[in-house]
Amino acid sequence: MTSSESFDEEGEIFETEVEKAPPSLPSVSGPSVDRISNRNNRGSRSPVVSNHSDDARSSSSRHDRRDRQGPRDDSRDYHYRSDDYPRGEKRRRGDSRGDRGPDPRQHRVHYEAGNDPNYGRRSRVSYADIDRSDPREFNRVPYDSPDERYQNRESKRSRTQSRSPPRGPRGDGRGGRRGHYDDNRRENGNRYHERDTVRHNGSHRNSREQSVSEQGDLSDPSKRDAENRSKVSDRTSSFSGAQKTTNGRNVEKSGVLKRDFEEIEIEEPVDEASLIEERRKKREAIKAKYRGQATPLLVSALGLDSTPNSPAEGSATPATPSSREHTPGDFTISKDGIAAPIDNPALHSPIDIDSPSAADYDPTIDMQEDAKRGQEHRHIKEVSSGSYDETKTTVKDVLPENASEKNKQKPVEKADDDDFDMFAEGDDDMFADPLPKSTKKEPETAKAVPVIPAAKQLDASLLDNWDDPDGYYRVIPTELLDGRYHVQTNLGRGMFSGVVRALDQTTNKQVAIKIIRNNETMKKAGIKEIEILKKLCAADPEDKKHLIRLERYFEHKGHLCIVFENLSINLREVLKKYGRNEGISLAAVRSYAQQMFLGLSLMRKCNILHADLKPDNVLANENCSSLKICDLGSASDASENDITPYLVSRFYRAPEIILGIPYDYAIDMWSIGCTLYELFTGKILFTGRTNNQMLRSIMECRGKFPHKLLRKGQFTMLHFDDMLNFRSIEKDKITGKDIIKTLNFNKPTRELRPRLLSAASGMTDAESRDLNLFIDLLDRCLNLNPEKRCTPAEALKHPFIHRITTR
Numbered sequence: 001m002t003s004s005e006s007f008d009e010e011g012e013i014f015e016t017e018v019e020k021a022p023p024s025l026p027s028v029s030g031p032s033v034d035r036i037s038n039r040n041n042r043g044s045r046s047p048v049v050s051n052h053s054d055d056a057r058s059s060s061s062r063h064d065r066r067d068r069q070g071p072r073d074d075s076r077d078y079h080y081r082s083d084d085y086p087r088g089e090k091r092r093r094g095d096s097r098g099d100r101g102p103d104p105r106q107h108r109v110h111y112e113a114g115n116d117p118n119y120g121r122r123s124r125v126s127y128a129d130i131d132r133s134d135p136r137e138f139n140r141v142p143y144d145s146p147d148e149r150y151q152n153r154e155s156k157r158s159r160t161q162s163r164s165p166p167r168g169p170r171g172d173g174r175g176g177r178r179g180h181y182d183d184n185r186r187e188n189g190n191r192y193h194e195r196d197t198v199r200h201n202g203s204h205r206n207s208r209e210q211s212v213s214e215q216g217d218l219s220d221p222s223k224r225d226a227e228n229r230s231k232v233s234d235r236t237s238s239f240s241g242a243q244k245t246t247n248g249r250n251v252e253k254s255g256v257l258k259r260d261f262e263e264i265e266i267e268e269p270v271d272e273a274s275l276i277e278e279r280r281k282k283r284e285a286i287k288a289k290y291r292g293q294a295t296p297l298l299v300s301a302l303g304l305d306s307t308p309n310s311p312a313e314g315s316a317t318p319a320t321p322s323s324r325e326h327t328p329g330d331f332t333i334s335k336d337g338i339a340a341p342i343d344n345p346a347l348h349s350p351i352d353i354d355s356p357s358a359a360d361y362d363p364t365i366d367m368q369e370d371a372k373r374g375q376e377h378r379h380i381k382e383v384s385s386g387s388y389d390e391t392k393t394t395v396k397d398v399l400p401e402n403a404s405e406k407n408k409q410k411p412v413e414k415a416d417d418d419d420f421d422m423f424a425e426g427d428d429d430m431f432a433d434p435l436p437k438s439t440k441k442e443p444e445t446a447k448a449v450p451v452i453p454a455a456k457q458l459d460a461s462l463l464d465n466w467d468d469p470d471g472y473y474r475v476i477p478t479e480l481l482d483g484r485y486h487v488q489t490n491l492g493r494g495m496f497s498g499v500v501r502a503l504d505q506t507t508n509k510q511v512a513i514k515i516i517r518n519n520e521t522m523k524k525a526g527i528k529e530i531e532i533l534k535k536l537c538a539a540d541p542e543d544k545k546h547l548i549r550l551e552r553y554f555e556h557k558g559h560l561c562i563v564f565e566n567l568s569i570n571l572r573e574v575l576k577k578y579g580r581n582e583g584i585s586l587a588a589v590r591s592y593a594q595q596m597f598l599g600l601s602l603m604r605k606c607n608i609l610h611a612d613l614k615p616d617n618v619l620a621n622e623n624c625s626s627l628k629i630c631d632l633g634s635a636s637d638a639s640e641n642d643i644t645p646y647l648v649s650r651f652y653r654a655p656e657i658i659l660g661i662p663y664d665y666a667i668d669m670w671s672i673g674c675t676l677y678e679l680f681t682g683k684i685l686f687t688g689r690t691n692n693q694m695l696r697s698i699m700e701c702r703g704k705f706p707h708k709l710l711r712k713g714q715f716t717m718l719h720f721d722d723m724l725n726f727r728s729i730e731k732d733k734i735t736g737k738d739i740i741k742t743l744n745f746n747k748p749t750r751e752l753r754p755r756l757l758s759a760a761s762g763m764t765d766a767e768s769r770d771l772n773l774f775i776d777l778l779d780r781c782l783n784l785n786p787e788k789r790c791t792p793a794e795a796l797k798h799p800f801i802h803r804i805t806t807r
């Protein structure tokens with residue numbers, strides 16, 4: 001059901017006027033986020049994990065804000081313009097140009113030249129055409145409505161999608177503190193001065209993707225982490241004394257649901273031995289193939305002439321499958337409270353085709369779309385953003401270059417396979433774990449060992465060029481970086497960097513190393529990220545605030561390399577594993593929420609906006625008990641808050657950003673609210689293919705914007721008429737032409753409460769009380785008015801969270 005249809009049917013939104021849109025308006029298919037309808041046959045499982053109850057009250061010293069603004073002179077050279085760089089809030093990772101783009105106002109003429117007389121009256125719009133990309137865009141790059149896309153993804157998923165795509169979520173004002181935000185607000189801030197150094201040159205994730213696309217076909221896209229493809233077969237249940245309920249589940253004391261034993265027996269026919277053997281054979285075949293294709297130099301450099309599968313010299317012995325155990329704790333992640341693999345399609349619940357699944361969402365595509373809009377307005381033909389599609393590639397960055405080239409087409413075939421699961425077991429990953437993840441629990445230092453040759457320091461003279469055409473370092477798994485980091489596997493690639501996991505031979509611990517693309521501007525962006533990370537680490541010396549730890553940085557063959565603590569999977573992957581389409585347990589959501597709020601509270605103390613919070617940018621540890629907020633690539637000082645409509649990934653984008661209202665820390669609270677909803681329901685809260693449709697989705701759920709708020713927005717008139725009625729830019733179902741519907745949202749039609757309740761069937765009274773608290777917290781995090789939105793400190797004191805530390 002399209003949004004348009006839902007409008008017609010829901011009857012609570014009054015369509016007062018329908019008018020033809022100017023020809024230049026893009027076609028828009030409305031989003032649809034529907035309630036979860038069928039959760040009884042699901043198959044999510046989770047390990048039991050420990051609660052973390054870090055002290056929310058520990059403080060960090062305040063710093064002079066000016067001191068934190070970094071090299072402002074440099075940054076001015078890259079001053080951000082939103083129409084130049086859609087979602088330019090993120091660093092522009094593929095773009096080495098330091099000049100400004102064309103004045104956005106030049107497009108105003110184009111915008112106002114349309115047939116809609118209302119546009120001619122807009123006088124405050126400086127970023128014209130923001131949501132109105134050239135209609136040709138839709139001819140050149142047809143893409144489905146979000147719903148369609150999600151539906152398609154259910155059957156067409158490429159496991160090669162990067163896990164955090166360059167690629168992956170308040171109320172009525174109660175308890176809000178207006179003055180609190182006002183204290184920190186900058187009406188004329190320059191958030192992007194320095195960021196533009198970055199963004200203009202490729203630091204924003206969205207822009208990064210764009211820029212890569214612009215530079216042509218990616219020959220060497222990122223591969224999925226082997227962990228994405230591993231399975232968890234352990235089943236643990238942390239609670240006893242379950243009561244039978246009418247829907248066939250056992251409801252447990254703590255709020256997690258447990259599947260009936262019979263169901264489990266039927267739904268988990270995992271033949272581990274044959275699975276392992278099959279994977280082993282595939283890996284061997286692939287390695288043999290690549291071994292033959294590698295140049296003699298690389299064969300020698302990579303050690304591929306050695307016996308396959310022989311453990312690397314000096315490497316730790318992999319743990320046996322039986323060594324895997326779950327850490328005992330007091331919450332389970334999945335709602336059914338059972339830890340078991342979710343990768344088995346038989347375990348998946350029937351998919352609610354109307355609701356975008358959070359687990360299957362790939363922010364990359366949205367970022368590409370946002371980026372593309374900006375490029376359309378700039379009339380710059382550097383790229384076709386459609387040429388870059390992570391989902392269509394499985395070539396491993398860590399493979400010898402010859403092998404990579406030869407296998408370039410394979411992923412496309414994979415992507416076209418309806419049954420292909422982007423997180424399925426690796427069938428061509430020579431570096432994949434040899435055993436299902438669920439069957440082994442090993443120390444961090446013992447992972448990814450079997451097929452990695454001994455570390456070698458590779459002399460720069462071995463190859464003419466160590467970078468690919470886009471400036472990414474061609475990672476070689478044998479290489480020793482900085483004399484101590486033995487590269488083991490590739491973790492992903494953003495527009496800004498490639499990330500590898502490596503064994504630090506000095507400490508014998510694994511680390512994640514971000515290898516920044518070889519580009520001066522990106523290096524500057526990396527330096528800014530380092531500065532922010534250093535500041536955050538210094539303010540949290542005991543590592544209690546759930547922000548990713550920077551270990552050190554160095555330069556390698558012209559690339560800035562940033563060493564981070566090693567973590568496991570991000571929250572979207574957690575959802576995939578333990579809560580596909582249905583979300584994770586309320587107990588897990590509570591723990592995760594507390595940890596994220598702690599992280600945000602520290603960022604606020606340090607005057608830093610994250611500006612790209614979403615499930616993809618929160619990484620969990622091995623047993624998913626502890627989280628860290630990561631990817632500070634979009635972060636900036638709170639004073640650097642230039643107005644731009646593309647800050648933050650679209651589904652997590654606060655309305656004040658879309659409306660062009662000066663923003664502050666509250667944007668991160670909005671993103672966390674969206675993320676928490678997603679974690680509990682498994683569905684994305686607000687979806688829209690454009691900023692305009694995001695506003696519609698937000699109002700369907702949260703109601704009308706106060707007129708006072710709308711009047712503050714620089715972009716309000718792009719989305720509202722003179723009477724401040726919403727102008728929904730949609731596609732006519734019959735003619736296919738763009739039309740504008742003027743809509744009044746007299747009453748929200750898709751409110752938070754019923755949507756959350758529908759994701760929480762079979763709860764006990766105690767659990768229902770908890771859920772009500774959760775709804776209240778979300779209500780506060782998602783207040784349309786940023787000044788009334790709750791702060792991290794207030795969230796930590798909210799009864800939903802506070803009980804972690806008090807019970």
Ligand SMILES: Nc1ncnc2c1ncn2[C@@H]1O[C@H](COP(=O)(O)OP(=O)(O)OP(=O)(O)O)[C@@H](O)[C@H]1O
Binds near residue numbers: 496
């Ligand atoms: N510390 C870490 N431990 C484990 N994996 C990590 C770590 N840091 C990053 N990764 C993985 O590497 C991928 C890329 O990381 P990140 O998003 O920070 O890079 P980026 O180049 O800044 O990309 P983006 O374009 O999203 O900003 C992520 O998807 C994540 O899965």
